[in-house]
Amino acid sequence: MCFLGILNIRLILQVAELRKRWLNQKNSFFEVQFLSEDNMNIIPCSIKTLKGLYDISGVEVGQHFYWQIGGFQIHAQVLITSWVVITILLGSVVIAVRNPQTIPTDGQNFFEYVLEFIRDLSKTQIGEEYGPWVPFIGTMFLFIFVSNWSGALLPWKIIELPHGELAAPTNDINTTVALALLTSAAYFYAGLSKKGLSYFEKYIKPTPILLPINILEDFTKPLSLSFRLFGNILADELVVVVLVSLVPLVIPIPVMFLGLFTSGIQALIFATLAAAYIGESMEGHH
Numbered sequence: 001m002c003f004l005g006i007l008n009i010r011l012i013l014q015v016a017e018l019r020k021r022w023l024n025q026k027n028s029f030f031e032v033q034f035l036s037e038d039n040m041n042i043i044p045c046s047i048k049t050l051k052g053l054y055d056i057s058g059v060e061v062g063q064h065f066y067w068q069i070g071g072f073q074i075h076a077q078v079l080i081t082s083w084v085v086i087t088i089l090l091g092s093v094v095i096a097v098r099n100p101q102t103i104p105t106d107g108q109n110f111f112e113y114v115l116e117f118i119r120d121l122s123k124t125q126i127g128e129e130y131g132p133w134v135p136f137i138g139t140m141f142l143f144i145f146v147s148n149w150s151g152a153l154l155p156w157k158i159i160e161l162p163h164g165e166l167a168a169p170t171n172d173i174n175t176t177v178a179l180a181l182l183t184s185a186a187y188f189y190a191g192l193s194k195k196g197l198s199y200f201e202k203y204i205k206p207t208p209i210l211l212p213i214n215i216l217e218d219f220t221k222p223l224s225l226s227f228r229l230f231g232n233i234l235a236d237e238l239v240v241v242v243l244v245s246l247v248p249l250v251i252p253i254p255v256m257f258l259g260l261f262t263s264g265i266q267a268l269i270f271a272t273l274a275a276a277y278i279g280e281s282m283e284g285h286h
Contacts, residue, residue: 077165147175153260183277184222
């Protein structure tokens with residue numbers, strides 16, 4: 001909607017500018033009408049207002065911190081927070097299971113429970129051939145889960161950057177789009193590895209008339225995955241920030257707990273949909 005509004009503003013400005021030039025060149029009734037007392041006040045004011053809106057449309061929302069490496073511009077904010085999340089995951093696993101016990105310790109027991117949960121999720125959505133996809137589904141779930149929680153539990157705001165500020169990795173559209181594209185590549189690979197080129201027959205089933213819709217579906221899947229996750233995490237953090245600024249003592253605390261719950265649900269939804277897409281590409285009848 002914002003994009004369409006910008007286009008409309010630009011179109012109106014161009015039409016107004018052309019009309020003004022034409023009227024300046026033509027000595028006619030329209031020129032007299034254009035230069036009448038009322039239009040002298042209304043039209044310049046309208047053009048000035050529209051130009052102001054046009055200038056506002058070019059303002060960038062937020063600042064970002066980048067690293068220039070060779071000819072590439074790296075989004076440093078996302079890279080830093082993503083590696084913090086990866087370090088937390090790897091460190092937790094190493095500490096918990098570095099010395100497996102026959103009678104599991106609390107940490108080992110917790111990670112075994114998480115593994116069983118991911119196995120059950122993968123088996124439910126993919127079917128009996130779920131085994132090779134457990135690492136992928138588990139990685140997606142754990143990375144998104146810890147990333148979402150890091151936005152509420154880690155004091156990112158303490159770390160000052162030259163530009164911008166740190167936040168949860170999933171609070172950036174670049175991260176969620178990357179995860180969605182990885183999911184798309186995974187279900188394409190799953191379907192092609194099992195069915196070969198006959199995988200593409202799904203686009204003309206149950207009737208070739210649905211070919212454009214079936215192709216469009218492959219574009220809407222990553223879009224829905226990425227924007228759902230990004231939108232929910234961004235909205236949750238914005239709500240907390242607004243409430244803290246308005247009522248800094250009591251009200252934000254239950255909202256933060258609710259945010260932790262919804263963050264976990266978003267990780268579960270993303271992992272479930274990723275597994276469902278993989279199962280659908282392998283079976284073709286979901």
